[in-house]
Amino acid sequence: MGSTFLPKISVALILKEKYVFSSIKINSMSITNEIVLRPRFKFDIEQDNETLLKLFEDSKTNQSDFIVSRVDDHVFIKFPKEKQHFWSPQLHLEINKNDTNDQSSTLFGLFGPNPTVWTMFMFFHFIVICLFLGFGVWAYTNWSLNTSFAIQLFLTGLMVIIWVVLYFAGRIGKKSGMNEMHELHHFMRDTLRGEIST
DSSP: OOOOOSOOTTHHHHTTSOOEETTEEEEEEEEEEOOSSSOEEEEEESSOHHHHHHHHHHHHHHOSSSEEEEETTEEEEEOOGGGOOTTOEEEEEEEEEOSSOTTOEEEEEEEEEOHHHHHHHHHHHHHHHHHHHHHHHHHHHHHHTTSOOHHHHHHHHHHHHHHHHHHHHHHHHHHHTHHHHHHHHHHHHHHHHTOOOO
8 A cells, every 4th residue: 555664774785784693694685575564574594493493482581672472483573562652563584494405494574563553554544545436436426417526526635635644654653663673673683693692
């Protein structure tokens, strides 16, 4: 849709560098999605996925700055409730075993807003689009019948204004969540490097 919740930020810059961790080497990284709503990234790591997932499991008790949860091969990293605001992002990681090499993994990352906020925002966009189309058809019908269509035209224009407001609200949210995106990325990087202190 038209909102831009989160930026490309320097995910493109941050993630293009080649990391070499202690016993973990990231071979290749690429940004797979230029859409700024929910920036994505992907890279390969020369380590089996269970070892990597265990690093994130251990980080639950090794630190208190982030809430880490795991479901199968998926890891969700977010801020504690007291540090969250409406636009706070979270990071969803999927760490899969490499099909060609059991001792390497592919990590897929997705930055995004809180699922509740994301659903609400997309719902608002959907409603505005439906109303815009509805009022537009109503205005066209009245125009075709040579009856007054000023109210319908006004409501159609109002939907455009509301959409613009949602767009700029998304841009504001994008800016307010930028630093937190960096923090989430740094936490992921440090965890993979095994640098989370106990």
